[in-house]
Amino acid sequence: MSDPLFDDDDEANTPLTEEEREQLIPSYITLRSELNEAEQVNIGDALSWASARRRDVLDQNLLSELHRRMFGEVWRWAGQYRKSPRNIGIDAYLIPTEVRLAVDNARYWVENGTYPPDEIAVRFSHRIVAIHPFPNGNGRFSRLIADLLVEQLGRTAFTWGSASLVDAGATRAHYIEALRAADGHDFAALISFARS
Template sequence: MTADRLGGDEDGQTPVDADDAQYLNPAYASIATRAELNDAEADNITDALLWLGDQVLSTADLLCQSFVRELHQRMFGEVWSWAGQTRRRETTIGVAPAQIPERLQILLGDTAYWVEHGTYSESEISIRFHHLLVSIHPFVNGNGRHARLAAGALADTLGLGPGHLSWGARGGLPVAEARRQYLAALRQADRGDYTALLEIAAN
């Protein structure tokens, strides 16, 4: 499947894998290269951002499985037939498919608890939510991009504003370096240390 990226730093002329292409919606079946796919996905995600900006969401609205799935559908549904559907096969990252609904519900419940009891700062709640959502890896693809957008929406409902989490964009780093730092910070968060991910996400 397509790289779950912060930006389009891969070779745009690389052909789309035939195994992936079978899941393109009919309107996008003619896509042949990674660059064309990147553009199509970017347009779809822009539409999702516009939709999200029109919503009036509470934290409770966001912390439910129907919203998690709908956001993914809005981000990728124009391009991919699997958008919004939890994955049905094992992957190198993430929990077993049969565990996805339960693990998602645990994460949503834990996040609601953190918010209600002020367990962490609003920024850290959003970052922990993002990291654990990525760790579950509920969808076939787009999990990182989906989790970043969901975490940004959560931060907004917690009063931090829609642009609080920039994922390094304000730091002016080249895309490849920003991605390297982001992935390293995720690995550090896997060990329970969120320091680097907090620093990257809010800069």
Template sequence: MAFEPDYGETLVSDEEAEALTPAAREILGDPIRKADLYDLEQQIQAEVADEWWGNLLNWNVPVRDLLVDHFVRDLHRRLYAPVWEWGGRQRSLETNIGIAPELIAVEMRNALDNLSYQWDHQTGIKARTLGIAAHAALVHVHPFVDGNGRVTRLLADLVFLAAQTGLEPLLAYDWEVDRRTYIRLLGEYDETRDATSLVHFIPVVSIEDWTTE
């Protein structure tokens, strides 16, 4: 999902800069370009993702251990706390997307518990569906100030991989899709709570092909 051509040269606003951690501001220097900020976030995400991919490929981590709110909060903290003061913190204000802040904790837990139950009790949900359904459900809740899409896509990747234990070849989601269609399908999920269209839209590739690109 590409950004606008001039995105990277844009400077971070004063409001955004105030939300950065002192360590991030020192790394990024002055003035702070969005391209440099994005690169820093991507570097941290790659490190966290690589660690968890290694965990999942080398140990049999149960899916249920990933589909818990504490794991998602910790994943968000690890992705964003080195850069943003709000990293790992639950949203406390109303926004034009997501549910009311006072409902976040319960709805987040219920959504993840429901998916974990479906998987553990072999209700017919497939590995490919499970990860996307977790992503869509949490984007609907919108639990964090920012970074909801990125952290829930990573969660989807990890859940999908964990759910494929014992299968070959291992598959991964390919998130390089048309952004407008992706957002529209997330909106449809908000109305229907059915992730089927989104599952069909997000392609999958073999991990071997994906990691050697």
């Protein structure tokens, strides 16, 4: 069975540019499974860091630092906004402005009780993943910030289908379907999936 490191046909991952691929830090990684494992260890460390500090998730600088901590042992570009176009997300030059707007909107929703806590966290996560601010890891990043935000709002973290969305075929398909519904401003399926 093939396990190529960079498979451009892998719909679970945003394709990286050649320059971004060259910024892989661990030299031992030659297979996708090794990359996934290294990233997962790094993400676990970031979760411990974020949980120990309980800082305000709605801070643009904290968001970049969290992404850096999630992927910084694996990728040199971790925590830095992407500079290249993608098949998903907005134009790269708009990223800082749109992330700031997403943070400001979520802060307004919290301060004014615009939506219930679960919906605020899911809407914020959805907007961040739609922006696609980083070269890769945007889905995992957006789900982690949703978990941290919903906990900050007094609820328990989401379960996101109770499976890893990196490898889980049917669970990932439900997640993608819920994201597409949210793209059309129907957040019910995404909120339900987040709590499933």
